[in-house]
Amino acid sequence: MDGTRVPDTAEHTPAARTVIDRGGLDQLVAVLRADGYRVIGPKLDRNAIVLGELDSGDDLPDGWGVTTAPGQYRVHRRDDDAVFGHSSGPQSWKQYLHPPRRPLWSTDQDGTFRPPPDEEVAYAFLGVRGCDLAAIRILRTVLCGGGDGRTAAMYSRLFVVAVDCTEPGGVCFCASMGTGPGAAGDYDLRLTERLGHDGPHYLADSGTDRGATVLARLQHREADRDEVDQAARDVAAAADRMGRRMPDVDLRALLRTARDADVWDEVASRCLTCGNCTMVCPTCFCTTVEDVTDLTGGNAERWQRWASCFEPEFSHLHGGDVRVSGQSRYRQWISHKLGTWHDQFGSSGCVGCGRCIDWCPVGIDITQEAARLAEMFPDVGDYPGEGAK
Ligand code: SF4
Numbered sequence: 033m034d035g036t037r038v039p040d041t042a043e044h045t046p047a048a049r050t051v052i053d054r055g056g057l058d059q060l061v062a063v064l065r066a067d068g069y070r071v072i073g074p075k076l077d078r079n080a081i082v083l084g085e086l087d088s089g090d091d092l093p094d095g096w097g098v099t100t101a102p103g104q105y106r107v108h109r110r111d112d113d114a115v116f117g118h119s120s121g122p123q124s125w126k127q128y129l130h131p132p133r134r135p136l137w138s139t140d141q142d143g144t145f146r147p148p149p150d151e152e153v154a155y156a157f158l159g160v161r162g163c164d165l166a167a168i169r170i171l172r173t174v175l176c177g178g179g180d181g182r183t184a185a186m187y188s189r190l191f192v193v194a195v196d197c198t199e200p201g202g203v204c205f206c207a208s209m210g211t212g213p214g215a216a217g218d219y220d221l222r223l224t225e226r227l228g229h230d231g232p233h234y235l236a237d238s239g240t241d242r243g244a245t246v247l248a249r250l251q252h253r254e255a256d257r258d259e260v261d262q263a264a265r266d267v268a269a270a271a272d273r274m275g276r277r278m279p280d281v282d283l284r285a286l287l288r289t290a291r292d293a294d295v296w297d298e299v300a301s302r303c304l305t306c307g308n309c310t311m312v313c314p315t316c317f318c319t320t321v322e323d324v325t326d327l328t329g330g331n332a333e334r335w336q337r338w339a340s341c342f343e344p345e346f347s348h349l350h351g352g353d354v355r356v357s358g359q360s361r362y363r364q365w366i367s368h369k370l371g372t373w374h375d376q377f378g379s380s381g382c383v384g385c386g387r388c389i390d391w392c393p394v395g396i397d398i399t400q401e402a403a404r405l406a407e408m409f410p411d412v413g414d415y416p417g418e419g420a421k
């Protein structure tokens with residue numbers, strides 16, 4: 033995905049949807065690796081579906097599903113061989129595009145500054161759902177819009193294999209955020225998993241020329257009309273099965289209205305200000321810097337690491353922390369995520385993946401908190417339309 037996704041033009045004519053089988057998925061991993069990509073995708077590790085490097089298609093989590101609820105996440109065996117039959121895990125693609133720690137520069141006692149080592153890695157992300165596709169796009173706006181050339185270079189090398197979601201989890205609400213369950217936007221290839229008596233197979237199409245080139249190298253056949261229609265019905269049915277939804281109100285106006293109201297104590301009485309929600313969120317991007325020296329004191333390095341707006345020192349200014357209470361920190365997080373993000377970056381900061389609900393140790397649910405505010409302030413108006421929530 034090089035930021036120049038080729039639409040349906042003369043240069044790139046997307047193939048009609050084709051079908052690959054489970055072996056084709058193995059082939060896809062092998063082809064991408066042969067082309068020099070580090071292929072990252074879902075795999076089972078320590079009782080969770082995590083993202084990691086795939087050495088082959090055998091690493092994919094065939095037949096594993098997950099059960100999710102506020103503060104809960106469990107993997108379980110499915111009664112089929114679905115590879116993508118699970119919703120989001122504890123990690124997101126953010127950890128590759130915006131790593132938890134990365135060096136910024138180093139210097140010696142002689143005062144020579146050295147830039148960080150070149151990161152020429154080219155990632156291929158395999159299994160990106162609609163919500164996470166939107167998150168990858170939002171992160172690009174945030175990080176590359178600020179002039180981060182290293183990240184922009186990484187994005188330019190990125191190859192994305194998106195997957196339509198046919199298995200939403202109990203905490204998912206992408207349909208109400210307009211980001212899923214179908215994968216739309218910047219992808220090189222898109223797959224829709226379908227389960228047959230002979231195992232899973234995948235309707236595939238390309239979104240870029242290089243996606244089309246990769247697809248042509250896989251063993252495939254043309255999809256028939258019924259298969260295409262049924263795949264579309266599977267995705268539509270996933271939207272109907274979604275566990276949650278964001279209320280249909282103007283969230284920006286709601287959060288502006290609620291800002292000075294006496295409503296934040298209740299959620300603050302439950303919130304541990306642990307920051308888990310910001311760590312798992314695929315769009316939270318805040319960082320801080322740390323300077324470290326080696327034991328001789330002859331070498332110093334500056335590192336960037338993820339930070340959270342739930343840390344008291346995050347708002348440290350002129351000798352004091354500005355947001356000292358849990359109320360103010362939760363209000364800051366949800367107001368930025370659903371409200372002021374629009375002013376800063378032109379979209380919502382939430383894509384409806386549900387991770388913050390899953391991985392909150394006390395099960396605080398962003399959709400319920402928004403719904404509670406909407407009930408308290410019924411006069412803020414309705415959702416103003418697609419792309420504005
Ligand atoms: S706020 Fe929660 S649901 Fe929204 S994108 Fe972040 S982790 Fe996902």
Ligand code: SF4
Nearest residue numbers: 303304306307309392
């Ligand atoms: S909302 Fe939940 S995950 Fe986020 S800081 Fe509070 S307790 Fe932690």
